Amino acid sequence: MAIPNPKDFIYIVAKDIQEILFSLRNLEADYSDIVKVLETQQLYYFHDISHNDFYFHVGIPDKKSKGAPTLFPTYFKPDRLDSESTFSGEANKNQIVEYFYEWISIVADYNSISFNEEEIFSDFVIIDDDAETKPFDNHQQIILYTFLETTVNLLEEKHPNNNNVEEIIQEANSLKNEIPLLTKRIAFKRFSKVLAKLRKFNPITYRDVYDVAKKEVIKHLLLKGVETLPKLVNSITTFLGS
Known part of the structure; x- marks a missing residue:
């Protein structure tokens, strides 16, 4: 993860970088059982723990960006369940979070498939509405x-x-x-x-x-x-x- 200097950007872009870093750090904590973050030159690089070729990374905006919106280079694989194609493009901070949820859902679906007995409790399904956000009582x-x-x-x-x-x-x-x-x-x-x-x-x-x-x-x-x-x-x- 590369942390840029805020003063290399105009204020609105620096603020957007701060906000997306906050969101990505929260996502890292929420899904630490599925992904890990690698140290790269990207702003943030998620890597599927169980599969080397599945990744989601967000780059640093152009220093000449004027914001409104700030666009971040964004890449992730796979981008859908019916292929292993890669998304490559630019996204604003809200789109990045939406893309991440789509990607992590695909990774979780893959992880639910097992050809051995390592995951022996796949029939245990958390059905509570707050299972994704709240601890057990x-x-x-x-x-x-x-x-x-x-x-x-x-x-x-x-x-x-x-x-x-x-x-x-x-x-x-x-x-x-x-x-x-x-x-x-x-x-x-x-x-x-x-x-x-x-x-x-x-x-x-x-x-x-x-x-x-x-x-x-x-x-x-x-x-x-x-x-x-x-x-x-x-x-x-x-x-x-x-």
Whole structure:
């Protein structure tokens, strides 16, 4: 990411650059589970974590630009689902955000397809209207935190000094600490990945952690709210020892 000098532009253009950087940084945070930002000579360069050829980058406006609107060189691939063509052109700050949402939707659609068992919880769909913007409520956060805590404790007990297990533990601990900061969609996707890696590492350990709390129990607790499901709450809290 290249940060230009504001005084290289007239005020209105510098202001537009500031505003698009603010928007792009927010998008980076919101979709950090899907994309990463690379250090390039572009103003901002998003890169699909799982596919080298999928990117979205925004260039620096011409220093001679008079603004109204300020146009940014914009490139992204793919630009639609029915081909892997590339968009190449100029866009104002509002168009860039619209293009990004179109592009990230395409990337997410691609990521939903798997030819192996790595993504084992693809049937868990966040249906809440605020899943893209709000974290889980306090009750849901406690359930998720306790589940992760139990997973870490069990792994440390059963598989000490195992590099693969250490990686799972690190991811679980990281998620534990960030639950209040993450949207429902991102938190649950990261939770699913922890479980997927656990099952891939050792199906028996995975069963020990997960079988008592059936998939539907977890799904309903996290997606519908614990206060509406007292019997399921009793089941999972008994399992977790809370």
